[in-house]
Amino acid sequence: MRRTKAEAEETRNSILHAAERVFYEKGVSNATLDDVAKAAGVTRGAIYWHFANKTDLFLELYNSVSLPLEDMIARDIEQPASGVLAFIEKLTVDWLDELASDEHRQRIFTILLRCSYGGDLMPVLERQQEVDDRHLASLESAFARARNEGHLNENWTPHSATRALWWMVGGLCTEWLLFGRRFDLAAEGRDGLKRLFASFRPATIDIEAPADVHSIA
């Protein structure tokens, strides 16, 4: 039953997709390789051909997800300094929108949130920490630039604003993913971010803006 290379790559992908679904539904440690095999329409032999073992399959699945957030954040250096805060806000909102519409990424994140990281999954944890730390550093430097230009409210520091944003987005996504997506992630996130970023901005008296404060509601 030797398949062509394209077909082999196809079965490898189908195994990865099946693993994503099965890991998401049953949890990584509760899922059996036979579950994955059946979901992919193959036998365990195929899995052991393409992957060394379950941990390796999980790592490959983790590697297969692209993390465009890094690129997005990296670009903020080149953005005009005047709108740093607006840029970060848009970036975050866009990221939430993408998560809300990408079931693939939803499942991956949920799997990562629910898995134990005990023993052989340590490299995943460490890589994730490292990525997070880079994101936090990027964000904090962006907030620092905003402050230096006088665009950051004095209530906040670059560090505290970074953490507040990070924790709020993290908490939002965690609750949404772990508790059955019981609300509109994009809408609630957009609203919360709008208000948080409003508090980030200095309390300037809106000189040029018309004073129709009530029209918002």
Next chain:
Amino acid sequence: MRRTKAEAEETRNSILHAAERVFYEKGVSNATLDDVAKAAGVTRGAIYWHFANKTDLFLELYNSVSLPLEDMIARDIEQPASGVLAFIEKLTVDWLDELASDEHRQRIFTILLRCSYGGDLMPVLERQQEVDDRHLASLESAFARARNEGHLNENWTPHSATRALWWMVGGLCTEWLLFGRRFDLAAEGRDGLKRLFASFRPATIDIEAPADVHSIA
């Protein structure tokens, strides 16, 4: 080896404590009942005498943790309306302090965060959702009172303030617990909450306060 009732209750508790440690270290599904038994200094027979199975043991462990947050929040109804925001802030800070100093609760929460909730653990998830919903409703009504008294900044609504606070605290604790407690939970939390609550308050011109803004830094 028949023991007295007090001794039996003692072994039951030792089993619960061992389960807490073992579940925390190896994850619920990766932990063996024999691991728990050995950690408790008994055999699996003792566990099966006191508990029906692993799921039941986990549920009993979950039930054994007291959730004083409910009482704390319930009392806010009786607080003076003038300081609702300050009261909520203090409540949250106190709760963080308690979590930071109570390793028992840290382990329980970590276990809950890391476990899969697949299949037979559904009741736990549902109960937790229900508890969370009550907390959120309490918080939101408190914020509503603050707004009615004119103590809530117009940038925020009771709903959005509740969610922002909830998500920020949740994200804070989640990161702290899952990523190895790499920062000072109480200090960072207190600082972040201070700034968030500052943005909750209306931007009153501090008439009576001396204008030494720079002395803070």
Next chain:
DNA sequence: ATTCTAACATACACACTTGTTTGTATAGTT
């Protein structure tokens, strides 16, 4: 003092999962 039973320990049977090994048909290679 005897009996009963709570509170375990021990032993066993069973299912399940993993990893490996063997088989096999076919795509590519010469």
Next chain:
DNA sequence: AACTATACAAACAAGTGTGTATGTTAGAAT
């Protein structure tokens, strides 16, 4: 056309955890 490595399927071997059944001892009841 023959050969070989590929891409799996199928069978096998071994370990592991669970649930239960049985054994044992000492507190408690009469």
